[in-house]
Amino acid sequence: MRIFTFTTLLLTFFLQGAFGQQWGDYTLYSVTNSTAAYLVRHDGSVFHSWTFSTNNRTGYSSYLLPGGELLRTVKYSPNSFTGGGQSGKLQKVDWDGNILWDFVYSTTAYAMHHDVCPMPNGNVLLIAYEVKTAAEATQAGSSQAITIWSEKIVEVQQTGLTTGEIVWEWHLWDHLVQNHNPVKDNYVTSISEHPERLNINYLTKKDWIHMNGVEYNPILDQITFSSHNLNEIYVIDHSTTTEEAAGSTGGNAGKGGDFLYRWGNPPAYQRTGARILNVVHDSHWIPEGVPNAGRLVAFNNKGYSSTRSSVDQINPPLNGYNYDINGTEAWAPLNFDERHACNGYSSNMSSSQQLPNGNALICMATSGLIYEIDPAGTTIWTKQVSGQVAKAWRYSECYVNNPLPPMPEITESDKVLYSTSGATYQWYRNGQLIEGATNQSLEPEDSGIYLVRITNDIGCHMVYSKGHYFDITTTIKDIASNLKSVFYPNPTTGILNLTGPEISENEIEVFNMAGKSLMKVFNSKSLDLSGFPNGIYLIKMKSTASETVQKIIISR
Numbered sequence: 001m002r003i004f005t006f007t008t009l010l011l012t013f014f015l016q017g018a019f020g021q022q023w024g025d026y027t028l029y030s031v032t033n034s035t036a037a038y039l040v041r042h043d044g045s046v047f048h049s050w051t052f053s054t055n056n057r058t059g060y061s062s063y064l065l066p067g068g069e070l071l072r073t074v075k076y077s078p079n080s081f082t083g084g085g086q087s088g089k090l091q092k093v094d095w096d097g098n099i100l101w102d103f104v105y106s107t108t109a110y111a112m113h114h115d116v117c118p119m120p121n122g123n124v125l126l127i128a129y130e131v132k133t134a135a136e137a138t139q140a141g142s143s144q145a146i147t148i149w150s151e152k153i154v155e156v157q158q159t160g161l162t163t164g165e166i167v168w169e170w171h172l173w174d175h176l177v178q179n180h181n182p183v184k185d186n187y188v189t190s191i192s193e194h195p196e197r198l199n200i201n202y203l204t205k206k207d208w209i210h211m212n213g214v215e216y217n218p219i220l221d222q223i224t225f226s227s228h229n230l231n232e233i234y235v236i237d238h239s240t241t242t243e244e245a246a247g248s249t250g251g252n253a254g255k256g257g258d259f260l261y262r263w264g265n266p267p268a269y270q271r272t273g274a275r276i277l278n279v280v281h282d283s284h285w286i287p288e289g290v291p292n293a294g295r296l297v298a299f300n301n302k303g304y305s306s307t308r309s310s311v312d313q314i315n316p317p318l319n320g321y322n323y324d325i326n327g328t329e330a331w332a333p334l335n336f337d338e339r340h341a342c343n344g345y346s347s348n349m350s351s352s353q354q355l356p357n358g359n360a361l362i363c364m365a366t367s368g369l370i371y372e373i374d375p376a377g378t379t380i381w382t383k384q385v386s387g388q389v390a391k392a393w394r395y396s397e398c399y400v401n402n403p404l405p406p407m408p409e410i411t412e413s414d415k416v417l418y419s420t421s422g423a424t425y426q427w428y429r430n431g432q433l434i435e436g437a438t439n440q441s442l443e444p445e446d447s448g449i450y451l452v453r454i455t456n457d458i459g460c461h462m463v464y465s466k467g468h469y470f471d472i473t474t475t476i477k478d479i480a481s482n483l484k485s486v487f488y489p490n491p492t493t494g495i496l497n498l499t500g501p502e503i504s505e506n507e508i509e510v511f512n513m514a515g516k517s518l519m520k521v522f523n524s525k526s527l528d529l530s531g532f533p534n535g536i537y538l539i540k541m542k543s544t545a546s547e548t549v550q551k552i553i554i555s556r
Helices: 134-139 397-401 477-481
Strands: 026-029 036-040 046-051 058-064 070-075 088-093 099-104 110-118 124-132 148-158 164-171 211-217 222-227 232-237 261-263 280-285 296-305 308-314 338-341 351-354 360-364 369-373 379-384 392-395 410-413 416-419 424-429 448-455 462-464 468-470 486-488 495-499 506-512 517-522 526-528 535-543 547-554
Touching: 026 058, 036 058, 058 392, 070 110, 088 110, 099 148, 124 211, 232 280, 232 296, 280 351, 296 338, 296 351, 308 360, 351 392, 360 392, 392 397, 410 448, 410 468, 416 448, 486 547
Parallel strands: 058 110, 110 211, 211 280
Antiparallel strands: 026 036, 026 392, 036 046, 058 070, 070 088, 088 099, 110 124, 124 148, 148 164, 211 222, 222 232, 222 280, 232 261, 280 296, 296 308, 308 338, 351 360, 360 369, 369 379, 410 416, 424 448, 448 462, 448 468, 486 495, 495 526, 506 517, 506 535, 535 547
């Protein structure tokens, strides 16, 4: 996770600022539509600054990458999309102001806007509008024949000074529902039965969703984003392929590109519950090494009142790679778990950053107020800026001066997983930390998706690998090779039968490829998996004489 700025990066939590209980050394900010960015000390003096040309003004967010490179959004002209948060261009700039990457993502059909998010592999996530015509809206089930600016999230890899390749993408338009017109696309009889999709007829207008923040969680391989207009935050699966992201199967969570979780406004999916978010920005996870790690946080612009903002934290009902939801109820929690009532009101934009010592940095965008609070909520530092500041971030000196170590890679040999070199190691399975797994190698005991976190000798950064799937069948291959009883047909549409030697007593358990148990039956000669989505599953059968594992494919 980023420390509210960077995916996969975490400022060292062993350092603290030199001024009492303050954390870190420098604060980064850039006034929107300005030609400068500043890194200031605790006393308010400028430690470093960048100056840009008048045709490269700050669009929305700016982030400092490890070692002193600046990643920023830029107002691009001409741009076919208008309104707050427009950018159209991404820039990466070195410490001396030299442009390292100048990438335009703006056409008449789409354009990046608001926020970006750096990733552990060096790529960048962008949020972008994409135009849907009135005819497309009607075909999708909209009750209004209007042009709609839908949204997409793309992962771009730099290929040159001004070029980039889209290596992954997710389109909101692929995940709609409607109960307005049964002969159009996305029709369902009940919106409330499909919280994993967005009702195209909820508060629909041209600038419909108005995404404004995006962040990546490297441990879960998931993305969160916030919607200004719909008053919700969402979580989607990034472990999918682009093809899987367009559907409802695949990925670590098995749900393709459908919402894994949403929070803040249950009426948006016709579930009972009060709307908690009222104009929301800056959805992000609290990273490791920080109190309340794993919580989701959002800046609730009208959260405390119509004239006072708040920063709200929630503890989502995470279960493996999915999020539990009960029956016809809304996704938990029903209310925020923790709230900071801000020192004033910001009608839009704004951010918060939870810090390793329990402090938080709050950026009140429209008033230009940046301040730090301690765990008791007491303001211990302020910086007043002339102009609007969409986001501000706190960094340690170590972070600023030292580049990120290479992203670790996992290899597998003879049932053992190995990480590339680091100063320290921590292993995870299915998004959960494995206690005591702190060596460079790991011998897994279960099937699942494993990743490793490393630090370098300096200790400024935590860096996470990609997930590596370890198949439990490799640990019992000798048993599996002597398999005598099998389930058929394989692939199957759902109904499986057991053939082979007569087994009077057995225990049959079905797992997904993340190692989660989905079903257990006893003394059965058949299985009904017709309610399971398409995909690959493992079936373990135990009897008094043997234990076998079989891989099954469900395909309809």
